[in-house]
Amino acid sequence: MNEVDRKISPAGVCPLCGKPTDQAFRPFCSKRCADVDLNRWLKGVYVVPVKEAEDEDGERPPESQGDERS
Numbered sequence: 137m138n139e140v141d142r143k144i145s146p147a148g149v150c151p152l153c154g155k156p157t158d159q160a161f162r163p164f165c166s167k168r169c170a171d172v173d174l175n176r177w178l179k180g181v182y183v184v185p186v187k188e189a190e191d192e193d194g195e196r197p198p199e200s201q202g203d204e205r206s
Contacts, residue, residue, distance in 0.1 A: 150165035164170040
């Protein structure tokens with residue numbers, strides 16, 4: 137584990153509940169915490185905010201009208 141990993145999450149601590157980790161479910165303490173985390177990923181709870189692109193004039197480009205195939 138490098139220096140950055142140790143600053144983000146202390147070694148041996150579950151990121152969800154703070155209990156000591158179990159080697160079988162690392163970095164989590166149990167299957168339950170691992171499943172809770174997976175459920176959050178699948179539902180889209182963990183997202184990265186994105187700023188919409190703007191054109192040169194500072195306006196948003198028009199939204200696409202979907203697939204218009206001939």
